[in-house]
Amino acid sequence: MRKSVVIGAAVVSVASAAVLDLKISIQNTYSVVHVALGTPPVEHTLLYDTGSSTLWVVDSTCSPTNCPNFSGFNRTAYNVSASRTGQEYPNIPGSIDYTGGFVSGILASDTATVEHTSFRQTFAAITQSTWQALPADGFLGLASSSIAFPNTTSFFENIMQHHLADQPRFGLYGGSGISTVANPSPHNNGVLTFGGSREAQYAHGKVKYVDLEVPFQVYKTPFQGLTIKNSVNKTNYQQTWVGDVVADTGSATIYVPQDYVEEIYSATPWTFAAISTGYRPLCSDFTDDWSVSLTLGATGAEQTYTVTGSMLAIPGYVDDDHCFPPFNYWDSQNIIIGAVWLRNFYTVVDFGSSNPEHYKLRIGFAPLKSEYLPKVQK
Numbered sequence: 001m002r003k004s005v006v007i008g009a010a011v012v013s014v015a016s017a018a019v020l021d022l023k024i025s026i027q028n029t030y031s032v033v034h035v036a037l038g039t040p041p042v043e044h045t046l047l048y049d050t051g052s053s054t055l056w057v058v059d060s061t062c063s064p065t066n067c068p069n070f071s072g073f074n075r076t077a078y079n080v081s082a083s084r085t086g087q088e089y090p091n092i093p094g095s096i097d098y099t100g101g102f103v104s105g106i107l108a109s110d111t112a113t114v115e116h117t118s119f120r121q122t123f124a125a126i127t128q129s130t131w132q133a134l135p136a137d138g139f140l141g142l143a144s145s146s147i148a149f150p151n152t153t154s155f156f157e158n159i160m161q162h163h164l165a166d167q168p169r170f171g172l173y174g175g176s177g178i179s180t181v182a183n184p185s186p187h188n189n190g191v192l193t194f195g196g197s198r199e200a201q202y203a204h205g206k207v208k209y210v211d212l213e214v215p216f217q218v219y220k221t222p223f224q225g226l227t228i229k230n231s232v233n234k235t236n237y238q239q240t241w242v243g244d245v246v247a248d249t250g251s252a253t254i255y256v257p258q259d260y261v262e263e264i265y266s267a268t269p270w271t272f273a274a275i276s277t278g279y280r281p282l283c284s285d286f287t288d289d290w291s292v293s294l295t296l297g298a299t300g301a302e303q304t305y306t307v308t309g310s311m312l313a314i315p316g317y318v319d320d321d322h323c324f325p326p327f328n329y330w331d332s333q334n335i336i337i338g339a340v341w342l343r344n345f346y347t348v349v350d351f352g353s354s355n356p357e358h359y360k361l362r363i364g365f366a367p368l369k370s371e372y373l374p375k376v377q378k
């Protein structure tokens, strides 16, 4: 994608491809980016999500009954009649079932514009949605096209297939903003980079990579072990089981198997018995006295990543003195590392090739430089 032209002793790069940086803002606790659709371009606010694959936008024909909006934010619906380049396909319907909501609609195609770069993008125009609290017009799914809405190609795979990605990778710095009850939409400085990655700016030390599993659907790698060290109570919990770890920016917390949630909590300042009967952890118990390490990746090529208790605090459980429990449980042997984990790292997803037939996917995480760590803004 990048042609090098040698002029005398200097090497000048003529880039036909691009690196696209999308700013990440926080609207009422949701992390969003902006993508324009149509001609003339109309900007849409989208929740970016590595745990799903579809770009969808509420359609202008969707009534307040079918697409209720109690988010407190106005939405900009997609209006195909207002775009010279848009097309909708009522004969190609589809629906998507998320953990937190459901949408259905039809295939659409139009010009997408980000950072002065335009390309044709397929997406879903939504005519029914239960995401009534979503302070955005839709989702920007970043996982595999193989599990996307019918006839759509996920946003970044589409960018690669249009030869617009300088490198077959994207990078994520979620930003330093943390939502609170007092300030649910804090200033944020996150960046989602397509076609390159910005670890030189954000990361402290090297990005440590692990290979992702095939077939590629979501960003999934083998689980190798969980350690919780607690220097106050002198405990060192270590456990492993057969499962996978999924990196999902669309989940707020860390999901662990139901079978292990009780012993995991017993290594923290709380007990599962208390948490499950509504006990609200004090944010002041999220300290550097305890830490959580996860070992991931294929056997023989695994890597260990660590966060301290203070890095897992999500204020706003009724009030800002109380924080949400960092672990949820689910009926699966897999672990989901959600936003509360991922926000502490610079994340790189490297596809190895822009051609789906030659993908060699890996995901890497590097700790953030201290000035980029998320913190509550006073």
Ligand SMILES: *[C@@H]1O[C@H](CO)[C@@H](O)[C@H](O)[C@H]1NC(C)=O
Pocket (backbone or CB within 6 Å): 072, 073, 074
């Ligand atoms: C939403 O739009 C309405 C009508 O244009 C406007 O009165 C209102 O202030 C907007 N609300 C927000 C939160 O921007």
Ligand SMILES: *[C@@H]1O[C@H](CO)[C@@H](O)[C@H](O)[C@H]1NC(C)=O
Pocket (backbone or CB within 6 Å): 069, 070, 071, 072, 073, 074, 075, 076
């Ligand atoms: C969404 O909610 C806002 C604020 O309550 C309201 O102004 C707006 O009309 C609603 N609907 C849409 C489609 O934005």
Ligand SMILES: *[C@@H]1O[C@H](CO)[C@@H](O)[C@H](O)[C@H]1NC(C)=O
Pocket (backbone or CB within 6 Å): 060, 061, 079, 080, 081, 082
């Ligand atoms: C969609 O755009 C058309 C053409 O500009 C306009 O007539 C129509 O009112 C718009 N629909 C909505 C729901 O905004």
Ligand SMILES: *[C@@H]1O[C@H](CO)[C@@H](O)[C@H](O)[C@H]1NC(C)=O
Pocket (backbone or CB within 6 Å): 089, 092, 150, 151
């Ligand atoms: C949708 O996908 C099907 C199956 O791959 C294909 O036959 C059809 O032509 C596609 N339609 C559009 C409008 O892209």
Ligand SMILES: *[C@@H]1O[C@H](CO)[C@@H](O)[C@H](O)[C@H]1NC(C)=O
Pocket (backbone or CB within 6 Å): 230, 232, 233, 267, 268, 269, 270, 289, 290
């Ligand atoms: C240590 O254990 C005590 C008693 O179980 C508990 O109250 C306290 O929160 C624990 N402290 C830490 C840092 O885990």
